[in-house]
Amino acid sequence: MAQFNETELTAAVVKSFEQTPNPRAKFLLQELVKSLHDYVSKTGLTFEEWEYAIDFLTRTGHKCTDIRQEFILLSDVFGVSMLVDAVNHRDRDGATETTVLGPFYVGEHKVTPHGTDVSESLEGERMFVQSRVTDLNGKPLAGVPVDIWHADGDGFYDSQKETYATEGAVSRARFITDSDGSFFFRTILPCSYPIPTDGPVGEMIMQTKRHPMRPAHIHFLVNAPGYEPLITHVFIEGDKYIDSDVVFGVKDELIAKVEKRSDPTMPDGKKADAPWHLMTYEFRVKPGGGMAPKPLGTKVAEPA
Numbered sequence: 001m002a003q004f005n006e007t008e009l010t011a012a013v014v015k016s017f018e019q020t021p022n023p024r025a026k027f028l029l030q031e032l033v034k035s036l037h038d039y040v041s042k043t044g045l046t047f048e049e050w051e052y053a054i055d056f057l058t059r060t061g062h063k064c065t066d067i068r069q070e071f072i073l074l075s076d077v078f079g080v081s082m083l084v085d086a087v088n089h090r091d092r093d094g095a096t097e098t099t100v101l102g103p104f105y106v107g108e109h110k111v112t113p114h115g116t117d118v119s120e121s122l123e124g125e126r127m128f129v130q131s132r133v134t135d136l137n138g139k140p141l142a143g144v145p146v147d148i149w150h151a152d153g154d155g156f157y158d159s160q161k162e163t164y165a166t167e168g169a170v171s172r173a174r175f176i177t178d179s180d181g182s183f184f185f186r187t188i189l190p191c192s193y194p195i196p197t198d199g200p201v202g203e204m205i206m207q208t209k210r211h212p213m214r215p216a217h218i219h220f221l222v223n224a225p226g227y228e229p230l231i232t233h234v235f236i237e238g239d240k241y242i243d244s245d246v247v248f249g250v251k252d253e254l255i256a257k258v259e260k261r262s263d264p265t266m267p268d269g270k271k272a273d274a275p276w277h278l279m280t281y282e283f284r285v286k287p288g289g290g291m292a293p294k295p296l297g298t299k300v301a302e303p304a
């Protein structure tokens with residue numbers, strides 16, 4: 001039969017994937033078809049709406065570059081990124097909670113000595129971050145690469161600025177944990193910031209009267225060999241947007257109290273020129289494997 005009614009059409013498209021050699025790919029494609037068809041039927045999608053959706057996705061793709069990922073942003077604001085995170089981390093066994101990678105991880109962070117001020121060139125209140133990586137029993141893990149990145153005092157990541165190509169990374173570095181699992185660095189106190197609103201995703205957020213803000217945070221990627229890569233943020237307690245993150249990424253355990261200090265020296269014994277803030281947070285990682293995210297612009301292979 002060459003002609004299908006609405007129900008038969010869904011069944012026919014599902015069946016068309018029957019010969020897919022990879023069973024998981026077959027399952028994913030068939031379920032995708034069912035969900036898409038269900039959405040169209042349920043909403044009675046018009047031609048104009050379908051055309052708008054195609055144009056929206058096209059513009060989303062055109063906005064992507066090697067250092068900007070508008071599709072990750074789209075996944076984030078729809079809560080899809082956090083749902084993928086949730087279904088893949090149902091049992092933490094006491095490991096630090098995870099959250100979204102976000103669209104600004106560019107990978108290939110440069111190994112940086114402990115204590116470095118990663119935001120040296122930026123205006124802002126100074127902060128000292130001290131941290132440690134342990135296993136689930138609290139045993140320190142040495143030699144672990146930890147990538148950190150955060151926005152500047154105006155709410156922009158280095159990769160969003162024109163100067164990125166010439167000046168390189170700012171507020172973005174890799175630290176390797178010491179024998180006691182520790183690492184520490186200086187930076188500025190990050191502030192809450194809007195997701196980019198100069199692309200189709202930001203436009204949608206504004207048009208739908210959502211706010212575009214993320215509460216202040218630092219991103220951490222802890223990638224200990226033999227352990228699950230830990231992709232997370234540490235949020236700053238008291239932020240105005242802590243309960244309404246536009247990407248739904250906050251978890252209670254990831255909120256840190258940042259103390260305001262006026263001690264003349266910082267924890268590494270170096271002089272403080274002005275009052276400063278102290279963030280202390282420890283990461284516990286879970287045995288296992290898994291892939292750390294690849295730098296943006298990397299061609300992603302088909303999953304096994």
Ligand SMILES: [Fe+2]
Pocket residue numbers: 102104150151214217219
């Ligand atoms: Fe961020």
